Amino acid sequence: MKFAHLADTHLGYRQYGLFEREKDFYEVFEKVIDKIIEENVDFVIHSGDLFETARPSPMALLTFQKGLLKLKGAGIPMYAIAGNHDSVMRKGSIPPQVIFKKLGLKVISTINPTYMHGDIFIAGLPYYPASHGKALKSKLAELSQKATNHDKAILVLHQGIDKYFGYNYELEIGEIPDNFDYYALGHIHKYVNDKFGRGRLVYPGSSEVWKTSELQDYHENGKGFVVVDFEGSKPIVKRVKIDIPREFIKKTIDYSNLEKDISSIKDTIKDFDKKPILNLTINNVESDTKGIYDIIKEELGDLALMIRPSFNLAGEEPIDVGELTAKLGPEKLLIMQLEGYGNSDVDILATDLYKLLSKDKFDEAREIIAQFYDEHYASVAEDVEFKTEEPPENEDVQKTLKED
Numbered sequence: 030m031k032f033a034h035l036a037d038t039h040l041g042y043r044q045y046g047l048f049e050r051e052k053d054f055y056e057v058f059e060k061v062i063d064k065i066i067e068e069n070v071d072f073v074i075h076s077g078d079l080f081e082t083a084r085p086s087p088m089a090l091l092t093f094q095k096g097l098l099k100l101k102g103a104g105i106p107m108y109a110i111a112g113n114h115d116s117v118m119r120k121g122s123i124p125p126q127v128i129f130k131k132l133g134l135k136v137i138s139t140i141n142p143t144y145m146h147g148d149i150f151i152a153g154l155p156y157y158p159a160s161h162g163k164a165l166k167s168k169l170a171e172l173s174q175k176a177t178n179h180d181k182a183i184l185v186l187h188q189g190i191d192k193y194f195g196y197n198y199e200l201e202i203g204e205i206p207d208n209f210d211y212y213a214l215g216h217i218h219k220y221v222n223d224k225f226g227r228g229r230l231v232y233p234g235s236s237e238v239w240k241t242s243e244l245q246d247y248h249e250n251g252k253g254f255v256v257v258d259f260e261g262s263k264p265i266v267k268r269v270k271i272d273i274p275r276e277f278i279k280k281t282i283d284y285s286n287l288e289k290d291i292s293s294i295k296d297t298i299k300d301f302d303k304k305p306i307l308n309l310t311i312n313n314v315e316s317d318t319k320g321i322y323d324i325i326k327e328e329l330g331d332l333a334l335m336i337r338p339s340f341n342l343a344g345e346e347p348i349d350v351g352e353l354t355a356k357l358g359p360e361k362l363l364i365m366q367l368e369g370y371g372n373s374d375v376d377i378l379a380t381d382l383y384k385l386l387s388k389d390k391f392d393e394a395r396e397i398i399a400q401f402y403d404e405h406y407a408s409v410a411e412d413v414e415f416k417t418e419e420p421p422e423n424e425d426v427q428k429t430l431k432e433d
């Protein structure tokens with residue numbers, strides 16, 4: 030018995046506001062599906078953040094549908110939970126994964142937290158925010174209790190664990206039940222493969238570079254998924270790397286050597302199949318940063334998908350790109366600045382607000398803020414209700430969740 034485990038595919042993510050980057054994420058997902066079929070596994074587990082948002086675009090939905098049907102054609106079912114990106118923490122809301130139940134997707138939810146695959150017990154939960162830690166821990170205790178009846182058990186979660194994620198975690202390693210053989214985690218975008226419980230705990234990492242801070246892990250571990258051999262007494266985990274479609278190039282150049290350094294970068298990237306993302310640091314800049322940016326753009330602009338420069342003035346502490354990037358235009362600049370936030374819903378909110386407010390449309394601006402608040406933070410106001418962990422009131426929703 031073999032299975033594939035992947036997570037954090039973030040379909041629909043438009044990095045830097047570029048459609049090319051959105052397509053890169055789709056392309057890598059298609060490669061993952063093909064590779065999974067090649068690996069001849071019995072089933073697949075997706076540990077959340079399948080989509081970038083809880084309201085994916087038709088193209089993101091279709092990309093997943095195509096992959097799911099391909100797996101189905103090969104006789105490989107998929108089990109999936111919702112992550113923090115593809116769920117809305119609101120009573121009665123359902124994640125986009127539910128759309129695909131009729132196509133065979135086995136959604137692991139609070140209503141349907143367990144499945145049997147042959148004699149393998151598969152249990153899991155969707156993402157729980159730290160504010161619902163109590164509910165999460167009591168659900169985990171229930172699942173752990175049920176796992177005692179089975180020889181082989183898998184726990185599927187989309188959570189940060191303190192041991193691997195220094196900040197913003199929802200669980201401490203000691204709070205995770207230790208009677209499972211494999212822990213199929215999602216949420217942390219770097220690759221983690223650790224000994225835990227009766228076997229292994231794995232974060233396969235994101236399938237594409239979702240944030241530039243993931244580059245170091247990408248260069249060390251690559252991006253991809255894992256194949257788990259579940260035959261023996263201990264699971265055997267094999268890392269399967271998938272090439273991402275486009276390179277990220279990071280270079281430091283010196284102002285005094287500008288021409289030579291630029292032409293060496295030109296030589297490096299001129300034959301690339303796909304234009305790379307160029308992260309450039311220019312040291313010892315005297316003044317005219319705009320002039321330098323113009324030269325870089327002139328020389329490298331056609332060879333790179335995006336150039337992200339930062340300038341360090343001679344004899345001074347590093348400075349931000351500042352007014353220089355203003356020539357990119359306010360919308361692109363906004364999205365670049367928000368990259369660290371890593372949430373394209375916020376990108377959309379910011380650019381929509383920019384458009385409305387620059388035309389003094391205050392009422393419409395207020396309305397989209399209220400809508401955003403409702404969708405992302407209303408759970409805080411409904412905390413008490415959510416904590417009771419009752420199924421959603423709406424009967425239709427309940428029926429959808431219960432159906433197989």
Ligand SMILES: [Mn+2]
Pocket residue numbers: 037078112114216217218
């Ligand atoms: Mn994620």
